[in-house]
Amino acid sequence: MSENNSGNEHTSAAEFLKGLWDENPVFVMVLGMCPALAVSNTAINSMAMGLATTFVLVFSSILVSSMRNLIPNQVRLTAYIVIIATMVTVIDFLLAAIVPDIHKTLGAFIALIVVNCIILGRQEAFAAKNNVKLSALDGLGMGLGFTFALLCIGSIREILGSGTLFNVPLFSDKFEPWVIMILPPGGFFTLGFLLLFFNWYKQRRKVKKV
Amino acid sequence: MDNLIWIFVSALLINNFTLTYFLGICSFLGVTSKLVTALRLGLANIFVMVITAIWAWLLNTYVLTYAPYLRLISFIIVIASTVQLVEMVVKKLSPELYRALGIFLPLITTNCAILALALFATNKGYGLVEGIVYALGAGGGIALALVLMASIREETKLMDIPKVIEGTALSLIIAGILSMAFMGFAGMFSAS
């Protein structure tokens, strides 16, 4: 993790934007895919999962950074985990109350946001050392970057696997869906090929610079 | 008994934690390049999972009926402290086992598969015995996936691989193929 902790130099906008592209948690750092990939078989599921994660990330960051001077070092990880678990439980209840259908399809994977390495990672690497405003922006940027990445995976899988996007049919009847894409192997393949593309892109840029 | 066999085989092969639920892929992609390491990590996983299953059942039966909102927090805290406790006990009682499991015990705390096991087992309403069988199946499934992956990666070490696909991308694509192979197990119980 390349975290330049030089607080003042960063503008707020930069803190927000870095999560979207330069330090995109999924494509660049390959973090936090454990629980999320399982529900990335449609665009709508991916978006719900991404937004739920963003919610947890932003509010945990706010809480952690506002208490950063009160929490002794020895118990900081425990305290962070308690805070994160609380936020996850809250979003779990909220989703069950407001959008029961989505809550049913995501199932236990909402609760698994708790072990998403991105969240604990951002608390430790950023929120614990920066003020509330920057931490919230950092959380929002990272969360949206994560949502974006998950949405990419979900859209690819849904378009190829069922021929639809957000349940809207895209092709004529002649399109035979690649069912494998909405099955678990499709998740591995999609992320694998996306990473492959990112590697290729990065290498080409390096070659050009030289 | 039929039910227990179904739970075990379902968790081990048909709904393999790593290859169909993407649980524990962090360690699956990161750690496995040596067969022995993978085997030890798998064993540590089974070990912690069985203990977690017992804890999850205890909590779910005696505490969470009164305070369902504490489910996630209590699971997380119990898992973290169990792993630490197990580490200390194993260190004292069997230094050999401790050396074998090595650094993997603490690493497992952050493994999503352990929490997932506790959540799935309680969601499905498993009792104590069913929970332990489920843990054995799920842990065994993870160990199996780790060992398979490590063996394949040991082979790829000597191959001439294009630079862009090296590392995680390659592992993910191998995992996809493995996952496809495991799809063949589906239906093995209902084909009759």
Add this chain to the structure above:
Amino acid sequence: MNEENVHTEDAPKEPSSGRLIATLGIAGFFSGILLVGAYLFTLPMIQANKARALEAAIYKVLPGSKSFETLVLKDGTLEVFKNAEASNQGAPPNSIFAGYDSTGALVGIAVPAEEPGFQDIIVGIYGYNPSAKTIIGFEVLDSKETPGLGDKIVKDMAFKTNFAALSVEPELVVVKKGQKKNPNEVEAITGATISSKAVVRLLQKSIGNWKPAIEKYIATAQKDKQ
């Protein structure tokens, strides 16, 4: 994680364990308040959602039904589950639902059941007409069957019409598509025979388990009326 973070200058060398416990206590206290608040705030909505989903499923598998009551199995006998407040919490395990039409006549009994399918457990609910000994409706509540193949048990309308009037006697039989001749036969879905068979096995097993209790209950209910 970050080595540099462990030794920041503002951290005192060794805070007393009292302070450690106090901090965690305060964090726990606040998260407790937050949790209980969110729980109490969302509970009525979640329960309403669950009740609505159950109600919708029951009315779907018992066409024509307008109201239902929950029956619980106790020592081999079905009893009406009356506790209105508790039924808000969702029906107790081992319960089935008797559906009545607008005149109060029994339409049938809705029974939830589950069975291992191709991929994972299939959870469903079916409507059973005890007097005609037929199944009058079936809905899948939860399944992870293969999209495009096994999930036709949820989406395939032709498969669903199998369960509009399906005689459970002598027993359910799976036949090829287009070869249904007797009222106790179910046409399998092409390309999803395993899932189709799993659904039939689910019905067969569950009917076998519940039939004696349901018949006993109907008999006593009729006696009470006379």
